[in-house]
Amino acid sequence: MNIIVCGSLVPDPLQTLEPITGPTGPALKNEMMLPSWLDPWAGHALYEASNLAAKNPGSKVYLVSLGPKAKLQQVMMTVAQKVPFELIALDGSAGGFTDAAETAAAIAEAISAIPGLDLNNTLIFGGWESASRGAGATMQIVGERLGITDQFEGVDSLEIQADGSLKIMERVEGGKHQISVCTAPPAVLGWATGNLPEPRNNPQVGMANMRGIMPSLQKAKPSPVTTGDIAFASVSLPSQTRTTQVVKDVPPDQIAAELVAWIRG
Amino acid sequence: MSSTDPAPTLQALPSDQLRALQWRFADRFDLTMLIQSVRPVARGPVARLVAAGGRNTHDWTHEKNALLAIYDESGITAAFLEPEFGGFIEGPKNLALALVAFELSWVDAGAATCSLASNLGVAPIHERGTPEQVAHYMPLVCPPHPGDARKPTRVAFALTEPIPFVGVETGLLGGKMRVASWEEDQEPMLHIDKRGRFITNMDFANVVTAAVDSADPRIKGSCIVILEKTDPGLWDSGVPTRKMVHQLSSTCDPVFNQTVPASRIVGGYTIKDGVIIPNYTHSEVIEAVFRRTRVTVGLMTSSKLLSAVEPIIRYQRSRFRGGETGAPGSPRFDLGLQTKQDVVHRLVDIWATGEAGAALGFETARLFDQLDPLDRQKDKIFAEKGLTGRSAMKAMTKIQQDAIECVDLRTQSTDTRDNDRLESLEADPLVQYAILDAQANVFCPACKLWNTGHGATIMREAISLMGGYGITEDCPGFLPHKWMDAQLEATYEGPEAVQRRQLSVTMTNSLFVKQFEVWINELKAINCETPGTGACAVASAMELWLWTVRHLQDATDANGAKLFNSNRHGITFPLADALCWLLASRQQILDVINLGVTGAQDPSVAEELPGTLAFFTDLCHVQAARAAGETARICGEVVFGYINPPGCSCCSSDQQTFLRTRSKIDGCLYGFGIAKDRAANALTTVMIPEALDYPM
Numbered sequence: 001m002n003i004i005v006c007g008s009l010v011p012d013p014l015q016t017l018e019p020i021t022g023p024t025g026p027a028l029k030n031e032m033m034l035p036s037w038l039d040p041w042a043g044h045a046l047y048e049a050s051n052l053a054a055k056n057p058g059s060k061v062y063l064v065s066l067g068p069k070a071k072l073q074q075v076m077m078t079v080a081q082k083v084p085f086e087l088i089a090l091d092g093s094a095g096g097f098t099d100a101a102e103t104a105a106a107i108a109e110a111i112s113a114i115p116g117l118d119l120n121n122t123l124i125f126g127g128w129e130s131a132s133r134g135a136g137a138t139m140q141i142v143g144e145r146l147g148i149t150d151q152f153e154g155v156d157s158l159e160i161q162a163d164g165s166l167k168i169m170e171r172v173e174g175g176k177h178q179i180s181v182c183t184a185p186p187a188v189l190g191w192a193t194g195n196l197p198e199p200r201n202n203p204q205v206g207m208a209n210m211r212g213i214m215p216s217l218q219k220a221k222p223s224p225v226t227t228g229d230i231a232f233a234s235v236s237l238p239s240q241t242r243t244t245q246v247v248k249d250v251p252p253d254q255i256a257a258e259l260v261a262w263i264r265g
Numbered sequence: 266m267s268s269t270d271p272a273p274t275l276q277a278l279p280s281d282q283l284r285a286l287q288w289r290f291a292d293r294f295d296l297t298m299l300i301q302s303v304r305p306v307a308r309g310p311v312a313r314l315v316a317a318g319g320r321n322t323h324d325w326t327h328e329k330n331a332l333l334a335i336y337d338e339s340g341i342t343a344a345f346l347e348p349e350f351g352g353f354i355e356g357p358k359n360l361a362l363a364l365v366a367f368e369l370s371w372v373d374a375g376a377a378t379c380s381l382a383s384n385l386g387v388a389p390i391h392e393r394g395t396p397e398q399v400a401h402y403m404p405l406v407c408p409p410h411p412g413d414a415r416k417p418t419r420v421a422f423a424l425t426e427p428i429p430f431v432g433v434e435t436g437l438l439g440g441k442m443r444v445a446s447w448e449e450d451q452e453p454m455l456h457i458d459k460r461g462r463f464i465t466n467m468d469f470a471n472v473v474t475a476a477v478d479s480a481d482p483r484i485k486g487s488c489i490v491i492l493e494k495t496d497p498g499l500w501d502s503g504v505p506t507r508k509m510v511h512q513l514s515s516t517c518d519p520v521f522n523q524t525v526p527a528s529r530i531v532g533g534y535t536i537k538d539g540v541i542i543p544n545y546t547h548s549e550v551i552e553a554v555f556r557r558t559r560v561t562v563g564l565m566t567s568s569k570l571l572s573a574v575e576p577i578i579r580y581q582r583s584r585f586r587g588g589e590t591g592a593p594g595s596p597r598f599d600l601g602l603q604t605k606q607d608v609v610h611r612l613v614d615i616w617a618t619g620e621a622g623a624a625l626g627f628e629t630a631r632l633f634d635q636l637d638p639l640d641r642q643k644d645k646i647f648a649e650k651g652l653t654g655r656s657a658m659k660a661m662t663k664i665q666q667d668a669i670e671c672v673d674l675r676t677q678s679t680d681t682r683d684n685d686r687l688e689s690l691e692a693d694p695l696v697q698y699a700i701l702d703a704q705a706n707v708f709c710p711a712c713k714l715w716n717t718g719h720g721a722t723i724m725r726e727a728i729s730l731m732g733g734y735g736i737t738e739d740c741p742g743f744l745p746h747k748w749m750d751a752q753l754e755a756t757y758e759g760p761e762a763v764q765r766r767q768l769s770v771t772m773t774n775s776l777f778v779k780q781f782e783v784w785i786n787e788l789k790a791i792n793c794e795t796p797g798t799g800a801c802a803v804a805s806a807m808e809l810w811l812w813t814v815r816h817l818q819d820a821t822d823a824n825g826a827k828l829f830n831s832n833r834h835g836i837t838f839p840l841a842d843a844l845c846w847l848l849a850s851r852q853q854i855l856d857v858i859n860l861g862v863t864g865a866q867d868p869s870v871a872e873e874l875p876g877t878l879a880f881f882t883d884l885c886h887v888q889a890a891r892a893a894g895e896t897a898r899i900c901g902e903v904v905f906g907y908i909n910p911p912g913c914s915c916c917s918s919d920q921q922t923f924l925r926t927r928s929k930i931d932g933c934l935y936g937f938g939i940a941k942d943r944a945a946n947a948l949t950t951v952m953i954p955e956a957l958d959y960p961m
Contacts, residue, residue, distance in 0.1 A: 012954070012958075014956050015954045016952050029952065030277045030952055032872040032873070033276055033277040033280055035280065035281065068869075070282070070869025071869065073869070074280075074869070077294065077297045077300075080298065200411075201305075203298065203343065203344075203353040204353050206302075207295060207298070207353050210294050214294065
């Protein structure tokens with residue numbers, strides 16, 4: 001089985017993220033200078049993919065990443081130490097303002113170009129959201145472009161049953177889950193948080209991954225995704241409201257009572 | 266860029282990729298990955314433990330002990346090991362370990378010491394162990410893989426010993442070994458009696474490499490011996506040292522009274538006329554081990570200085586926010602203390618010192634990475650030729666002359682020099698070893714001495730910029746801890762006097778001096794090609810230093826006593842200090858020049874390079890002026906300080922030469938103040954993260 005994880009990078013949330021208008025539309029100030037991480041939603045998908053592959057010998061994990069390749073290289077220095085995978089890099093913008101349809105088209109094209117890939121034995125993973133572009137549509141469009149109509153969003157668990165069918169638990173409203181059974185791959189799964197912790201670092205895995213990642217980055221195909229036809233009227237950060245109280249020596253009962261009152265509204 | 270574009274200035278704090286280019290490991294993804302492994306450990310569990318008050322006790326607590334498994338899991342423990350024994354970095358690892366120490370010390374240098382002490386413990390086996398010892402112990406040190414129930418072996422290095430009222434002594438050994446039993450055709454059993462003082466890792470170590478001397482006519486000299494916790498006899502980890510620094514490392518005063526087979530002598534032994542002769546004395550093993558480990562200590566302090574920049578900027582900018590004066594949008598609100606020139610000027614000094622120290626430290630680590638394979642080659646060649654002791658020294662004297670010739674030929678025109686001769690010298694590993702060894706013998710003590718000693722002084726400046734906040738537990742960046750730790754770093758692995766003592770010998774090595782002369786010309790060339798770095802001031806100061814050393818080697822004081830004398834520390838030690846200033850500043854300039862070249866070829870830093878390069882150039886200029894000034898002061902003191910006032914008569918011709926040489930330095934200080942102002946202004950506009958990426 002092939003598991004293809006779609007995921008890219010997002011700026012470190014601790015950085016000062018200041019929207020500006022760049023030559024091609026909205027952007028973040030000093031965006032290329034900011035440290036980046038693997039999008040946490042994609043990270044959950046990747047760790048679930050690796051776990052699934054480990055349980056199903058012969059499986060292979062690919063990570064398809066669309067981002068500036070220089071930044072991708074930096075991010076891979078961390079990600080590569082987590083789990084084994086083969087990187088397929090696309091050199092383009094990973095900014096939060098690109099058009100989901102253009103991004104999905106580039107990713108779908110890259111997946112289609114994987115040599116010898118049997119789509120009928122493939123699961124497409126990704127985050128159901130992104131920490132930078134929360135369009136919530138990218139994975140669906142990727143699936144549609146690949147002709148995969150079995151799609152699941154907000155996935156928290158996937159179990160491959162004895163008959164090969166996929167038992168999938170998706171988040172639905174009200175803090176509940178919907179359980180579905182899909183008879184077989186292919187399928188698209190947009191992961192929520194899953195159930196796995198971040199894997200421990202394994203430098204040996206990192207060294208093995210990097211031997212494939214570096215050539216992949218060198219031959220990364222330019223994918224000039226843009227903001228498409230979207231016009232951004234204004235871009236601003238959410239306003240910050242600080243209502244923190246710094247108090248000391250408050251009894252636990254009083255803290256608990258205040259929390260309960262706050263929860264009850 | 267058009268003439269109306271503003272001059273490039275620092276936009277954001279330097280990125281990892283820019284640092285990798287600056288410190289010349291951008292082509293090593295194994296090292297980049299190592300940094301990304303260590304950083305989350307430093308800024309995660311280590312920082313949380315410090316923030317939770319883990320440093321408030323010198324006892325080795327459960328929480329501190331839990332860090333060991335985290336070091337194992339992240340790859341920190343295995344970074345020292347060869348791939349065949351579970352490591353993942355090929356080749357010499359000086360730069361790798363320097364980067365580990367740098368990252369951990371960014372948060373807490375005690376954590377770095379804990380990690381590095383494990384390497385130190387096993388280093389005698391790594392450097393001088395027999396093949397059997399290496400094959401046995403190295404895999405044990407490697408952390409177990411998931412599913413492996415084996416507990417990792419933790420090693421401590423027991424060298425220093427308690428001596429009343431002194432502290433520690435490494436030259437003379439109180440630890441003794443005697444023959445416990447020696448059956449015919451059996452391996453001798455040794456009785457080891459060793460008391461240690463300030464031994465790192467003892468709370469959890471189960472193997473110790475201990476330095477002992479013979480107290481038995483059947484054993485010759487000293488050695489390092491391997492002790493295991495399960496060996497028969499007494500293994501007492503001892504009481505914790507009541508230290509006030511580096512509390513995230515374990516330090517105790519252990520006692521060992523055990524019996525071990527003679528095969529535990531590191532490097533093995535031979536038997537001659539019924540006497541056990543260790544193949545390596547304890548001094549020979551120590552020389553191989555400690556030669557490199559001081560570099561990482563130097564970098565620990567430089568890391569602290571650079572780590573202080575972001576918290577200080579944040580403190581300065583937010584100093585008046587929340588007060589009744591200074592509405593949002595006003596300079597008082599946005600810039601806070603940064604509207605005052607003094608605070609940003611002082612921060613420029615802190616940053617410049619950190620950069621210079623890091624440049625010197627990483628250069629020394631890279632130097633040892635180059636030197637290590639040559640060192641082993643030299644040992645092999647000498648062994649094949651049977652060169653030891655005096656004969657080896659004699660051979661090195663000849664090689665040193667060839668090395669000087671090689672350095673000289675490199676500087677000559679390709680059209681006129683003997684290229685065949687140069688080619689043969691460049692291909693000679695012994696010549697290349699001698700060239701690098703002469704550098705390493707200066708750079709290593711220089712970086713240990715200057716980075717830590719001067720670094721501790723500048724760390725005090727960092728504390729002072731935080732006001733009263735700086736000496737509270739709430740100070741972000743753990744700066745008060747770092748200030749205290751810096752003082753330890755100036756002391757352990759050889760206090761400052763030891764480093765100055767070594768420098769006073771190695772800095773006059775003719776091969777080093779030959780290279781020093783070449784470097785002066787290189788800096789002059791840099792000044793012509795890339796003005797603004799302060800290379801002119803450093804080159805002039807290097808000329809003054811060299812003139813002074815040569816002058817003092819022949820000069821006498823007012824009483825006719827020789828001035829440059831190993832016991833006249835008032836002369837040799839200040840000159841060693843001045844040399845450190847110069848080497849650090851020179852290396853800072855070279856790294857920035859290199860960054861300009863390599864950065865221009867790396868698109869990932871294209872956006873930040875112009876501004877950062879301009880800022881770093883200004884920092885070089887600031888540091889160069891300071892280094893040149895210190896050198897001028899020191900040289901003036903030692904040249905004029907030991908002669909009586911000349912009365913109304915003129916200075917001697919030597920003194921006039923000195924004054925002319927010294928005045929060149931003043932002439933090179935043009936623009937230094939402008940550079941400092943510009944760097945200070947950059948600190949008022951640079952973008953910093955919203956919050957520190959580790960707790961406080």
